[in-house]
Amino acid sequence: MNALEISGLEKVYKGGFKALKGIDFSVKEGDFFALLGPNGAGKSTTIGVISSLVNKTAGSVKVFGYDLDTQLMELKRQIGLVPQEFNFNQFETVRQIVVNQAGYYGVPRELAHQRAEKYLTQLGLWEKRDEPARSLSGGMKRRLMIARALLHEPRLLILDEPTAGVDIELRRSMWDYLTRLNKEGITIILTTHYLEEAEMLCRNIGIIDAGQIIENTSMKRLLATL
Ligand code: ADP
Ligand code: ADP
Secondary structure, three states, X not given: OEEEEEEEEEEEOOOOOEEEEEEEEEEEOOOEEEEEOOOOOOHHHHHHHHOOOOOOOEEEEEEOOEEOOOOHHHHHHHEEEEOOOOOOOOOOXXXXXXXXXXXXXXXXXXXXXXXXXXXXXXXXXXXXXXXXXXXXXXXXXHHHHHXXXXXXXXXXXXXXXXXXXXXXXXXXXXXXXXXXXHHOOOEEEEEXXXXXXXXXXXXXXXXXXXXXXXXXXXXXXXXXXX
């Protein structure tokens, strides 16, 4: 089964800029997939469309078979999204931010608290649970976003440039954590402009440039051609 199927996807922003020019790719269940490309290539736009934050202009998107146009609620339930910007309320506590996510997905309160403890512990944030998010370092905020995205236990985790601005040590521990999640069965898609990051983590890769997928192959095959 495919975790993601995208075909003929186009995005024209207001003002007429064509950010996606008809892209096609799919990601198999269980894969660790990198969407690699330079700044401005269309990575965030692609992720925005998949997670229904950005309206597409044309094309189709399916997540575990659920169609974005006709099965939006089911599609959203499959996805955990870690956007680039810190879009949580900085004055809420770490634990509140994670637990509050339960409301959007109908996760029962008690289960939400159990999972918050599990994921915050795994991500090294449990001791910070009662601190306001604004007191966290950038790397901790990034990990908080991951814990929040996992609360409803999505089958597909999508991360937009997860290690941008993160120092090398923390980057490695995030890589280890994502690898562990993937081994436990979660399909992961991340965007990056570092080939090294894709190389360290990913099995398959799509290279995007100026709104087009210019290469879609396994990491092994790509490295053999370099
Ligand atoms: P749409 O409703 O077509 O998805 P958005 O609501 O996402 O468009 O965009 C709102 C406005 O924000 C755009 O019309 C644009 O002027 C501006 N904007 C936001 N991000 C960018 C960017 N990266 N480059 C240029 N303009 C931007
Ligand atoms: P990437 O994530 O690969 O850096 P983006 O998807 O953010 O690329 O942006 C792709 C292109 O679309 C860029 O040229 C960007 O300026 C433009 N863009 C992004 N958001 C908007 C927007 N809301 N309105 C207009 N143009 C946008």
